[in-house]
Amino acid sequence: MANTPYPQSYYAASANPVPPRPALQEEVQTDVCVIGAGYTGLSSALFLLEAGFSVTVLEAAKVGFGASGRNGGQIVNSYSRDIDVIERTVGPKQAQLLGHMAFEGGRIIRERVAKYNIQCDLKDGGVFAALTAKQMGHLESQKRLWERFGHTQLELMDQKRIREVVDCDQYLGGMLDMSGGHIHPLNLALGEAAAVESLGGKIYEQSPAVRIERGANPVVHTPQGKVRAKFIIVAGNAYLGNLVPELAAKSMPCGTQVITTEPLGEDLARQLLPQDYCVEDCNYLLDYYRLTGDKRLIFGGGVVYGARDPANIEAIIRPKMLKAFPQLKDVKIDYAWTGNFLLTLSRLPQVGRLGDNIYYSQGCSGHGVTYTHLAGKVLAEALRGQAERFDAFAELPHYPFPGGQMLRVPFSALGAWYYSLRDRLGF
Numbered sequence: 022m023a024n025t026p027y028p029q030s031y032y033a034a035s036a037n038p039v040p041p042r043p044a045l046q047e048e049v050q051t052d053v054c055v056i057g058a059g060y061t062g063l064s065s066a067l068f069l070l071e072a073g074f075s076v077t078v079l080e081a082a083k084v085g086f087g088a089s090g091r092n093g094g095q096i097v098n099s100y101s102r103d104i105d106v107i108e109r110t111v112g113p114k115q116a117q118l119l120g121h122m123a124f125e126g127g128r129i130i131r132e133r134v135a136k137y138n139i140q141c142d143l144k145d146g147g148v149f150a151a152l153t154a155k156q157m158g159h160l161e162s163q164k165r166l167w168e169r170f171g172h173t174q175l176e177l178m179d180q181k182r183i184r185e186v187v188d189c190d191q192y193l194g195g196m197l198d199m200s201g202g203h204i205h206p207l208n209l210a211l212g213e214a215a216a217v218e219s220l221g222g223k224i225y226e227q228s229p230a231v232r233i234e235r236g237a238n239p240v241v242h243t244p245q246g247k248v249r250a251k252f253i254i255v256a257g258n259a260y261l262g263n264l265v266p267e268l269a270a271k272s273m274p275c276g277t278q279v280i281t282t283e284p285l286g287e288d289l290a291r292q293l294l295p296q297d298y299c300v301e302d303c304n305y306l307l308d309y310y311r312l313t314g315d316k317r318l319i320f321g322g323g324v325v326y327g328a329r330d331p332a333n334i335e336a337i338i339r340p341k342m343l344k345a346f347p348q349l350k351d352v353k354i355d356y357a358w359t360g361n362f363l364l365t366l367s368r369l370p371q372v373g374r375l376g377d378n379i380y381y382s383q384g385c386s387g388h389g390v391t392y393t394h395l396a397g398k399v400l401a402e403a404l405r406g407q408a409e410r411f412d413a414f415a416e417l418p419h420y421p422f423p424g425g426q427m428l429r430v431p432f433s434a435l436g437a438w439y440y441s442l443r444d445r446l447g448f
Contacts, residue, residue: 024227025082031281031319031356032090032207037140039211042084045225045246051077053404054241054250056230056264059089060389061382062256063213064129064397070220072405077248078214078222079241081229085210087260088389091360093279093309093321095299096130096202097147098172099123101368101386105166110367111417118413120170122399126391127200129398130209137219139212142314146298147201150183150192156303160196174199187300188293189345203299203311206390230257230264239378252404255381258389259361265381271371271419272384274361278334279321280342281313281356282349290316293346308341318342318349330359362387365419372396372414380404382414 027033053069055062058080066076080086100107104123108116134143151157164175176197178186183195214224225243233253234240241248255265259274285293290312294300299311308322320342331337334357343350365371365384370392372382380403382396396414403411 025086027083027086027207028091028358028360029356030091030207030279030358031313031317032205034356035205035313035315037208037211039084039215042224042226045079045228045243045248048247048249049077049223050249051075051223052250053077053252053254054079054239054248055254055256056241057081057087057256057258057260058084058210058214058224058226059087059256059258060210060213060393061258061396061400062254063089063210063217064394065254065256065400066217066222066397067133067213067220068398068401069404070217070222072401074404076217076222077250078217078224079228079230079243079248080224080226081257081260083226084214084224085207088258088360088362089210089393090207091279091358092206092362092390093299093319094203094206094311094390095147095301095309096127096204096390097301097388098127098198098201098391099167099388100370100392101388103163103166104170107369107417115413115416118410122395122410122413123170124167124172124200125398126393126395127202129394130204130391133213133216133394134204134209137212137216139209139216141208141212142205143202144204144297144299145199145202146296147198147203148178148183148186148195148298148300149198150187150189150195150300150302152191152193152302152304154193157194159303160194164196172200186294186296186298188295188348191345192302197298201299204390205314233264233379235376235379237378251378253379254400255379255383258383258385259363261383265375267375268371268381268383271365271421273364275324275364276330276359276361277321277387278323278331278338278359279319279357280335280338280354282318282320283353283355285316285318285352287316289348290318292348293318308345310342310345317355318346318352320345334359362389366421367417367419369417369419370396370414371419372399372411372417374403374415
């Protein structure tokens with residue numbers, strides 16, 4: 022059977038050592054079978070194990086192989102569409118519940134890191150950087166909105182103040198969220214997987230789910246084994262393929278690109294980001310960056326609809342980095358990679374149940390690091406019979422992409438071009 026390694030990323034090169042995990046080669050019985058060992062699957066497994074369930078996790082490649090081990094590593098609160106959009110869509114009652122959950126994912130990450138002693142370079146502080154007066158006005162509104170839902174660790178920054186935290190002259194101002202922050206994302210996933218195993222959970226790598234036998238006693242088949250379970254959690258996100266056709270119809274894998282510099286040294290790193298906060302700008306197709314534990318700059322951005330791998334990632338992202346930091350023109354790029362996230366038409370996550378015993382969460386739309394940790398808690402609550410928070414997500418409306426799977430890529434790219442043009446023109 023083929024062995025799928027990690028992509029050649031900085032994260033894989035600097036990952037904490039972990040023991041090899043076997044492929045499933047037998048039939049096993051469990052309370053819950055989780056498909057996917059990314060953040061959604063691992064978070065679900067941990068909450069379920071802590072509640073007394075037996076859990077088996079199936080991973081097609083390696084723990085954190087997908088978006089969980091390739092993302093920008095930024096802890097960003099809320100959802101890809103903010104609470105005011107949700108409120109206009111579903112009304113104040115449902116929005117109230119979803120709004121108060123919007124800041125829970127970051128707290129869960131910090132609780133996991135502390136409880137299980139996960140070494141993942143956790144740092145506090147995230148900056149939203151405004152390039153235009155309109156974007157600054159949006160941040161002022163966002164601060165009022167988030168404070169309405171009890172989130173108060175926020176500071177608006179004028180042009181002088183933002184230059185104290187990021188050495189970039191593009192920004193008119195910004196907002197600092199001290200409950201935001203950043204992590205080594207693959208090491209977080211590996212630490213959570215070790216926590217799952219410490220509680221008796223089983224994780225099988227190189228064990229893709231190839232078929233789900235639905236019914237009162239569902240069975241998940243892999244190439245060399247099967248798992249009989251009372252419940253199934255589908256947590257494959259952008260790497261699920263067509264295993265569950267009704268989930269593939271309302272989502273689209275998209276790629277984002279990331280580069281990592283050579284080590285910058287303490288002085289240059291401190292000059293760029295004196296407080297070691299992470300940063301993302303406020304454009305529709307945004308750029309994001311931060312320092313690593315060994316003082317490299319990770320810089321990401323761009324979207325490839327349909328998740329094709331660009332031929333030259335550095336050629337796409339390096340000019341964006343130099344626009345923000347021209348002082349890095351002679352700095353070497355050591356790593357460049359791409360990874361997929363799952364986009365929904367509404368840009369809101371899709372949560373639900375198929376039949377009585379197959380649960381799913383997918384479609385973080387680029388806001389996955391915090392949301393997936395919340396999703397694991399919400400899915401575990403639902404399996405325990407506490408469905409109020411699960412239902413708040415499950416009742417969000419979702420739609421197929423216009424034109425179906427054939428036209429979803431060009432339509433989405435056209436929409437992104439329009440909003441990107443608006444950003445460049447300052448509208």
